[in-house]
Amino acid sequence: MRDKVLSDFLDAAAVGLAVTTGAAALVAAEVVTRWQGRVGGPRGGAERLPVCDWIAPAVAAHPGALAQSFAKLAPGLRWQRRASADPRDAAFWNGHANALVLGPGGLEERDDVWLGVTVMVPGTLYPDHSHPPAEVYLPLSAGEWWNAGMAWTDPGPQGFIYNPPGILHAMRAGPEPFLALWFLPI
Numbered sequence: 001m002r003d004k005v006l007s008d009f010l011d012a013a014a015v016g017l018a019v020t021t022g023a024a025a026l027v028a029a030e031v032v033t034r035w036q037g038r039v040g041g042p043r044g045g046a047e048r049l050p051v052c053d054w055i056a057p058a059v060a061a062h063p064g065a066l067a068q069s070f071a072k073l074a075p076g077l078r079w080q081r082r083a084s085a086d087p088r089d090a091a092f093w094n095g096h097a098n099a100l101v102l103g104p105g106g107l108e109e110r111d112d113v114w115l116g117v118t119v120m121v122p123g124t125l126y127p128d129h130s131h132p133p134a135e136v137y138l139p140l141s142a143g144e145w146w147n148a149g150m151a152w153t154d155p156g157p158q159g160f161i162y163n164p165p166g167i168l169h170a171m172r173a174g175p176e177p178f179l180a181l182w183f184l185p186i
């Protein structure tokens with residue numbers, strides 16, 4: 001059994017993923033099938049970073065059902081910096097945090113899907129990275145995404161971004177705080 005806050009959030013995420021089309025819709029269907037088919041183990045121990053102060057204003061700016069459901073879940077997550085973040089790069093070090101809702105070390109421990117979230121201070125650039133699984137982002141705020149096959153794009157809080165498997169990609173916050181969910185079958 002999942003607790004109600006997580007269960008409600010996952011239901012809202014499944015509804016949110018219905019905006020996807022094409023290859024992104026296949027990724028969406030896969031991740032939803034996996035989390036609906038099996039409940040992973042629980043994990044305790046929330047962690048917070050100062051950048052989490054930007055979650056509430058991001059949700060307030062675009063208070064959709066998914067964002068509001070996420071806001072209830074956020075305090076229970078383990079917020080961490082990207083493993084490669086360097087404290088000498090203060091803008092990035094202080095400007096971002098990630099947390100896993102589902103996945104290794106996530107709120108629900110599992111090895112078949114990553115459902116994560118990134119929050120960023122206005123103006124922060126999240127550097128180029130890549131990973132073997134395809135990825136779908138659901139923005140909960142304004143923000144811009146880039147990949148090696150796509151110019152910088154802001155799909156808006158009702159849109160989505162699809163990154164094909166292995167492609168180099170990045171994201172950045174504009175003048176508003178950045179908040180986005182990411183979904184990967186692994």
Ligand SMILES: [Fe+2]
Binds near residue numbers: 129
């Ligand atoms: Fe990614």
